[in-house]
Amino acid sequence: MGDYAKKWLYLALLSLIWGSSFILIKKSLLGMTALQVGGLRIVFASLFLLLFGFRTLALPMLKDWKWLVMAGLLSSFFPPFLFAVAQTELDSGVTSIFNSTVPLLTTLVGIGLFGLVITKRQLVGVFIGLFGTLSLIITGMEFSPDQNYWYSIFILLSALGYALNINIIKTKLQHLSPLAVTTASFAVAILPAIVLVSYSGFLEEINSDEAMKDAIWYLLALALFGTAIANIFFNNLIKVSSPVFAASVTYLIPLVAILWGLWDGESINAYQLVGGLIILFGVWLVNKKRR
Numbered sequence: 001m002g003d004y005a006k007k008w009l010y011l012a013l014l015s016l017i018w019g020s021s022f023i024l025i026k027k028s029l030l031g032m033t034a035l036q037v038g039g040l041r042i043v044f045a046s047l048f049l050l051l052f053g054f055r056t057l058a059l060p061m062l063k064d065w066k067w068l069v070m071a072g073l074l075s076s077f078f079p080p081f082l083f084a085v086a087q088t089e090l091d092s093g094v095t096s097i098f099n100s101t102v103p104l105l106t107t108l109v110g111i112g113l114f115g116l117v118i119t120k121r122q123l124v125g126v127f128i129g130l131f132g133t134l135s136l137i138i139t140g141m142e143f144s145p146d147q148n149y150w151y152s153i154f155i156l157l158s159a160l161g162y163a164l165n166i167n168i169i170k171t172k173l174q175h176l177s178p179l180a181v182t183t184a185s186f187a188v189a190i191l192p193a194i195v196l197v198s199y200s201g202f203l204e205e206i207n208s209d210e211a212m213k214d215a216i217w218y219l220l221a222l223a224l225f226g227t228a229i230a231n232i233f234f235n236n237l238i239k240v241s242s243p244v245f246a247a248s249v250t251y252l253i254p255l256v257a258i259l260w261g262l263w264d265g266e267s268i269n270a271y272q273l274v275g276g277l278i279i280l281f282g283v284w285l286v287n288k289k290r291r
Helices: 003-028 036-059 062-086 092-113 121-141 149-170 178-200 210-240 243-248 249-263 270-287
Strands: none
Touching: 003 036, 003 092, 003 210, 003 243, 003 249, 036 062, 036 178, 036 210, 062 092, 062 149, 062 178, 062 210, 092 121, 092 149, 092 243, 092 249, 121 270, 149 210, 149 243, 178 210, 178 270, 210 243, 243 249, 249 270
């Protein structure tokens, strides 16, 4: 399979996996605190990755570890906590929509800090996708005024972390395998995550709290598929495509997340559906192959 086919396959798989992650976070929060969800997500994902990828940790050279530590903190440590905090006040579909700012931030960070060069067509596609995202946000605020949209700041901070991470991997860590980058990133995150989980009281509560026991299964699925496996796929996507293409997966994620939200009783209106179609057009324009 060529790189062109691979990048579209990874894009589709990640849209499905990460689009399903928001409902898993929501279900996990029914029995756990945001600190427990974020910390355990990192711990379980890290253990899985270290089990299969620990041999790759010997490959990165000393100069690579500076960038691996930065990538690990920006993409593997802070976002799981920030997403969990955000979803204590926002629906899963709304949270996924705010996450769609990643392509725009990736482009701006790439141009400003990493010398990224993109075509006018790609730039237009990014802003069309952003327009669709803003449409979804505005209609969502009108349709669900009871939600605290200030918590979207946590999602925007995560999006900025992802944007920096994408550019770091593409420009500084391209010579390492996706498994090596993913494993090293979570190796950086696991120790502080263990400390925070211990502080959260999880070990004292798990034996007696039935809601926590139910939530742990959603969290395991989130850690295994939505974190460990998805990050390997994503780092593969970065390797075989451009930063803008890789970031555009966040334009497709809300479509899956909103469908899960509808299944779980969340609401959507016709204006939000139009916004979703605008997003899809932006993704197509950014990634349209030249003749």
